[in-house]
Amino acid sequence: MAGLTIRNLSKVFGEFEALKNVSITVNSGEFLAVLGPSGCGKTTLLRMIAGFENVNAGEIDIAGQLVSQPGKEVPPNERRIGIVFQNYALWPHMTVAENIGYSLRVAKVEASEAKRRVDEALALVNLDGMGDRAPANLSGGQRQRVALARCLVAEPKLVLFDEPLANLDVHLRASMEDEFAAFHERTGTTIVYITHDQAEAMALADRIAVMDHGVLMQLDTPETIYHRPANEMVASFISQGMVMPVTVNSKEADGHCDATLLGQPIRLSCSAGDGPRQGAKVCCRAEHVRVAEPDGEGIDGYIKRVVYQGGAARIEFVPDAEKETSIQFDQPDPQPFVTGDRARIQLTGGWLIPAQSAA
Known part of the structure; x- marks a missing residue:
């Protein structure tokens, strides 16, 4: 049984279409990240x-139960979901244990059973023995774990994360990513994780849904999203992919096509059945770029910018043949370039964006 099924979902606010015919199936126990730019x-x-907004069209099922369709909305408190917010939403006048057990108290769960479940939830998030503390006496990461435990104690069918690491310092984010991954492994709970952070999505999710302007652009594994983006939006959005015009010269064979990019021959990965065409687009990543030997073949241009990143520099290169194009690559210390230098690079590969999606 699917943990969550969304069918042809649409939402309109006045004249603004916030969601347009979105369909997603999340398998039971799967970790799905929903990723996209602001306003997507x-x-x-x-x-x-969660049931906080009514649907204009489409349906939502949670663990086989229809909870949303036009004219029918199951109230949020009857959906058996848990939500972890980015601002924790803890009551400061309650202890950790009281915060976690609040939903059980409202549901009039017997005291000994409630204590057992609160203690189990504390153990699941590695906060044993901290039930008597006030939220103000915890670190940001610990408060986020309290919010997670509060959601778990109600034994939800589905857990929603609303950008839960957005308010944490950088050094805490990595440890909390580990916590979320460990929690998912221990509990097998179905998770939908909303984020704008690509690194979080790549590190945590079984699959990623990339959205833009209310439309589902691609739903796939992190590896496929990165190496085989479905269209230009996904290609350029994920890891700052470089999208460039290319001429395809041969039909696909063994997953590759021969092409011409910036005047140079290149062999590209491509989808089955792709073939010769003008006006195609290729997605190249920084790892597809290398500095050419002074007397070797390559693409000539100049260094527009050098950004030091600690141990390496991100180099921005502009080819002579296409002044509007920027090609970025990394060079470890000690790197030889300064802004304005002439240089020659080679492109070693890339992904040919499918014809039906490239426009």
């Missing part, structure tokens, strides 16, 4: 799954 519709999607 990911928060609206979360609010509709």
Whole structure:
């Protein structure tokens, strides 16, 4: 049984279409990240799954139960979902244990059973023995774990994360990513994780849904999203992919096509059945770029910018043949370039964006 099924979901606010015919199936026990730029519709999607917004069209099922369709909305408190917010939403006048057990108290769960479940939730998030503390006496990471435990204690069918690491310092984010991954492994709970942070999505998710302007652009594994983006939006959005015009010269064979890029021959990865065409687009990543030997073949241009990043520099290169194009690559210390230098590079590969999606 699917943990969550979204069918042809649409949402309109006045004349603004926040979601447009979105369909996603999340398998039971799967960790799905929903990723996209600001305004892409990911928060609206979360609010509709939670029952905070009514649907204009489409349906939502949670663990086989229809919870949303036009004219029928199961109240949020009856959906058996847990939500972890980015601002924790803890009551400061309650102890950690009281915060975690609040939903059980409202549901009039017997005291000994409630204590058992609170203690189990504390153990699951590695906060044993901290039940009597006030939230103000915890670190940001610990408060986030309290919020997670509060959601778990109600034994939800589905857990929604609303950009939970956005308010944490950088050094805490990595440790909390480990916590979330360990929690998912221990509990097997179905998770929908809303984020704008690509590194979080790549590190945590079984699959990623990339959205833009209310439309689902691609739903795939992190590896496929990175190496085989479905269209230009996904290609350029994920890891700052470089999208460039290319001429395809041969039909696909063994997953590759021969092409011409910036006047140079190149062999590209491509989808089955792709073939010769003008006006195609290729997605190249920084790892596809290398500095050419002074007397070797390559693409000539100049260094527009050098950004030191600690141990390496991000180099921005502009080819003579295409002044509007920027090609970025990394060079470890000690790197030889300064802004304005002439240089020659080679492109070693890339992904040919499918014809039906490239326009």
